[in-house]
Amino acid sequence: MTTCDFLKLARGAALGIAASLFIVVSAQAQNDPLPSWNDTAPKTAIVSFVEKVTKENSPDFVPEPERIAVFDNDGTLWVEHPMYTQLAFALDRVKAEAPSHPEWKDTQPFKAVLEGDMKTLAASGEKGLMEIMMAAHAGMTSDEFQKIVSDWLATARDPKFKKPYTELVYQPMLELLDYLRANGFKTFIVSGGGIEFMRPWTEQVYGVPPEQVVGSSIKTQFEMRDGTPSLFRLPQINFIDDKAGKPVGINEHIGRRPIAAFGNSDGDLEMLQWTTMTGGSVRFGMLIHHTDAEREYAYDRDTEFGRLDKALDAAALNQWTVVDMKADWKQVFPEK
Amino acid sequence: MTTCDFLKLARGAALGIAASLFIVVSAQAQNDPLPSWNDTAPKTAIVSFVEKVTKENSPDFVPEPERIAVFDNDGTLWVEHPMYTQLAFALDRVKAEAPSHPEWKDTQPFKAVLEGDMKTLAASGEKGLMEIMMAAHAGMTSDEFQKIVSDWLATARDPKFKKPYTELVYQPMLELLDYLRANGFKTFIVSGGGIEFMRPWTEQVYGVPPEQVVGSSIKTQFEMRDGTPSLFRLPQINFIDDKAGKPVGINEHIGRRPIAAFGNSDGDLEMLQWTTMTGGSVRFGMLIHHTDAEREYAYDRDTEFGRLDKALDAAALNQWTVVDMKADWKQVFPEK
Structure with a gap:
């Protein structure tokens, strides 16, 4: 064997190893749709739920059009503190x-x-x-x-992270949105926030199109102005999509009962009740518990924004999954 | 040639002819997504519009998520007379x-x-x-x-046709809904009718899921009754999705401006204005004119239900397509 032959062989072997490594890594990434979630109970619960409802001929199977998942926004998909x-x-x-x-x-x-x-x-x-x-x-x-x-x-x-707000979204939740959609779910936002405040960016940031955003609204009025039709925004409340308003907003906009709901505060209590307390069929409820003062914030029962008190008690009663942000999330924000 | 050979040959030829005929017929059916429409101006206008907005790299191209089409229901998708x-x-x-x-x-x-x-x-x-x-x-x-x-x-x-109401839908409009969806459109119903009156059957009859139905509504209230969450229907108007209410309902539910709107009465005027009067980009507006007393009904300016008066004048001004039901529709109702 000449040196040249040996070098060729060695390079070939090295490339071969690199290629196998690449295959292993990408296969792992492919096998794990939720890489920013630690392998703790919440991740297991999500995957188990999705596998149940998507398995044909299983008693828990849910047809695709009925796979509706609803997500609160503030504190569930992006940061809600300090205001x-x-x-x-x-x-x-x-x-x-x-x-x-x-x-x-x-x-x-x-x-x-x-x-x-x-x-x-x-x-x-x-x-x-x-x-x-x-x-x-x-x-x-x-x-x-x-x-x-x-x-x-x-x-x-x-003010704290010195970043655009649309970058302060939770990487594990972005993965969860993708994972559900890849499994035939239609994902909706159901937020106390303004519907028209969210729609300009939810499609780009979350992959949720405007028609799948439910939120609070003010009244608008149609007018022809100089021959041009326009919708004029009036200083009157139309609908508050919070607390007991969330199931009402869901019914008005979606017209079917979700099979999965994700929230983080008492404002999401009724949405989780409406989604999960149906007696019988498999449903999924999840609360994000902000426990990570270092990477984000830690707050629950005594906070001014996003108070998590009654809903935390209800989670225990109703077997909703509670995410301990510090323990269950490998990564909080997307890497730029 | 024996008789037997001759018969074989004849049968082969006959089968061959039948097969070619079959190919011709099915190719025609495949080429014509709107077989219940006569080859008159409205059909040409629809096909021309769809080809324009779906042709990539054309100045009129519209990306799929923005291909929103809105349909009135009463008198546009199904019969609205005598009440x-x-x-x-x-x-x-x-x-x-x-x-x-x-x-x-x-x-x-x-x-x-x-x-x-x-x-x-x-x-x-x-x-x-x-x-x-x-x-x-x-x-x-x-x-x-x-x-x-x-x-x-x-x-x-x-009372007139002695059929279930859900069979008194217009076959040409069913084909149109399918044709638009096959071309990447999302089809919505935007009706003055009750949103919860339509949702139980629009998916089965029109292929329009509950979350794509916009309509009038009464107020509902979320209540926990004996530990069971329920939405209770209250005797109070929440929203009237008619006339100037239609653009408001579209904005509230869909959150983007449609590129095509289909109606049949003055109740649809503002929806067609909001959809088409945008200055510049290609839009499509259509009115169904009920001109067929024999196969359905003939009515317009002087009717009590579904009055078509101002909108008919606006159609001329705005170059909306007006369907003359008698002349433009080969067939009105689906064959059972």
């Missing part, structure tokens, strides 16, 4: 619009927003909050609002 | 429930319904009609209502 992203948006909008509203300088709760006085803002209560939300969300067409949201998201940054 | 099917349902419900409501015998407008006195019923106006509708549609859970609707449709018959 709901939509509130950060509203505060920024008030600041941006202030030049056109000189009266805001002397009128609460706008004055508090402009002065960054969160204490006074908080003291203005639900009524004050609603005034801020309406000022930020109404008074334009739906097309204009969509652009405002997209423009804001392109530049706004989360 | 909306849902009104026939409500009148039957009042009769069925009368034994539990002895007071109805002496109370209008219920008395008129029970006595078949349509004149007095009509005189009770919108208020009377609403009382009938609420008595028929509220006071039960959404699951119970779904069963009531399915049971009624299984036995009710149209």
